[in-house]
Amino acid sequence: MSTPTTSTIVILDFGSQYTQLIARRIREFNVFSVVLPCTTPLEKVLELQPKGIILSGGPSSVYDDAAPKADPAVLATGLPLLGICYGLQFMTHHLGGNVVPAPAREYGHAEVEVLQQSALFHGLPQTIDVWMSHGDHAETLAPGFQIIAQTKNAIAALANEDRRMWAVQFHPEVAHTRQGMELLKNFVVNICGAEQNWTPAHFIETTVARIREQVGPAGHAICALSGGVDSSVAAVLVSKAIGDRLTCVFVNNGVLRKDEFEKVQRTMREDLHLNLIAVDSSERFLSKLAGVTDPEKKRKIIGNEFIAVFDDESKKIFEAEKSAGEEIAWLVQGTLYPDVIESASVHGPSHVIKSHHNVGGLPEDMKLKLIEPLRDLFKDEVRRIGRDLDMPAEILERQPFPGPGLAVRILGEVSSDRVAILQEADAICTEEIKKAGLYRQLWQSFAVLLPVKTVGVMGDQRTYAYTCAIRAVESEDGMTADWAPLPYEVLRSISSRIVSEVHGINRVVYDITSKPPGTIEWE
The missing domain is CATH 3.30.300.10 (GMP Synthetase; Chain A, domain 3)
Structure with missing residues (x-):
């Protein structure tokens, strides 16, 4: 990931089901946020020049041997730090405090009393309703920390403002914590000083400029176009940067929706004015899927076959461009942040939910370099970008459709x-x-x-x-x-x-x- 041109908050993920919510809440302040596995080397974290770091929650106990671990040096960067749930316990455990199983576990709604005002609770009422989900708690504080909020059962928030460290045992990112957004904004905007300038207009401007620089004045690109929101917005962004030097390829894999092959072609050519090549490979895909019932094998087959078909078409385009004295060098994909997240895990490959054929599924000998302009975005953010690009609502309002198409909605043989x-x-x-x-x-x-x-x-x-x-x-x-x-x-x-x-x-x-x-x- 390249260094962003705007303020960034880094979230280190310890495996919480709510980690992505933290990222989304921060982006609602028009501040860029990025989720990294907690195991990310510190130098990689600092390359992003973050304004602050958030340590997420997680299902483990910090004192377990198998607990996910971050480099403890992250606690000595001098950057503002916010620990959430497991993040509070990680800070306490590694800074000299003690974390033990809680005598009374807290799950669900809880009432927190703010004991003393701090920058984190600025402007919040003395009593707030929060969402708890923890079985451990901080029994002994790390040196220099103070309790700034509590429930009737446990410590709810800690602070060492001299070291610019704060931590909460509850989850401010979930809707059930009523003042959670205000608390996060206090940290991101007031404490970290992040600029609220990460807007669709800013994203388009910087992304188009970066693509133009990447591809250069004579480079060409091809795009694997599905007709969905993601690949369409990606194609329009790249087209805005390099114009007719982008060629889009739309492949009928035999598992598209009813009449989709014809509809997509009309939309891409007539509404988006993209240079489109349509390839009907339905029989080729279906023959490969014959007799296959395992869902992961279906995904792999479709992903691999798509790459093969796309490679065949790119060679044709490549030869045509080469004969004209030009050369294709770039491949555009509509990869989104959830694709990346679901294809990796802080706990390793055994916890991968499902593979995505546009994440890590490209051949090692591929000569094309990747352009993934939407790789850091969630779906609703992509739609906002599309609206700012004046794309038709018919495209932007389309519901997500899986890359393997109807093959993963037909259980058993396709x-x-x-x-x-x-x-x-x-x-x-x-x-x-x-x-x-x-x-x-x-x-x-x-x-x-x-x-x-x-x-x-x-x-x-x-x-x-x-x-x-x-x-x-x-x-x-x-x-x-x-x-x-x-x-x-x-x-x-x-x-x-x-x-x-x-x-x-x-x-x-x-x-x-x-x-x-x-x-x-x-x-």
Whole structure:
């Protein structure tokens, strides 16, 4: 990651499910924030020239041998530090205090009493409602620290203002902590002195300038375009920087949504005026997927095959440019921050949720250099960038769609017949969601084809057909999600239409699982 041109707050991740929320809350102040594994070498952290550092929460105990560890030297940088939950315990443990199992664990709502005013609690009431989630607590303070807030059971906040260190046992980043945003703003803006200038306009200006410098006056780039928000915004940003020297390639992998191959081509050419090459490789992909049922293998096959197809097309473009005395040197991808985060873990590969074919899946001998202009952004931030680029709402309001397409929404083997069934069911789901005016409110809504057949009755005749699941979730960034309580009328319309209109499905169910513990996609 390159050094940003604006103020940065670094968040060291110790494995908390809320770490991404910390980053998002800080960005709501128009301050850039970046999440790094707690194991990141200190020199790499300092290369970002952070205004301050936040130590996240985590599920471990600091005194366990397997507990995630940061370089203790991070506590001696002189930069403002804020520890949150595990972060408080890490600071206490490594600075000479003592952390032990709490006699009364605190989970959920708690009332905190501010004992003395400090820069961290400036402007906050003396009593605040917070969200706790901890089984350990600081029994003995590290030298120089004072208790500045407490609950009836435990220390709630510590400070050593001479060393510019603060720590809270609760989670200010979650909505349940009512004054959490004010507390974080006190740290980020007032204590760290971060400038609130990280805006869409600033991002576009600096990103376009950086791409223009990267590619140079004669360089060319190609973009793997899917038609979704991410790759479209990435393509427009690069096009803004280098114009016609960008060529976009859109591949039909055989698992796109109904009529998507044709619709995307029209949008990219007519609305965004991009130089687009469309390649129908549906039979090639489906033949590779034949007989494969393992979801991770599906992802790998689609990712590898996409790279192969894209490589074939890039060679054609490369030869054409070379014969014209020009040369392709850059590959544009719409990689987002959640893609990067979900493909890595502070605990190592065993905890990876799922692989992303656009993160670490490129061939080692690839001659193209990468441009990933959205790599540090969350989805809603990408949409804001797109609005500032005057991109059509039809593109920006599209719900996220997985890179492996319908292949990870068809449980079991992927075949052309099963793809056709799901395309029809998914189209009905989307139509009814839009008709009800719910599409923009939902993070994602779609149909899933299950490898389960059930007995049914249609027209007094027995049927034996597939079961379809409907999934609709609400989320801010896809890192966590709640299932959406769709109105019964909408569910009834979706179910009736699918069973009546889609040959091969005779039963519809609704998924009411949140993330975590589930994931948004079924595979």
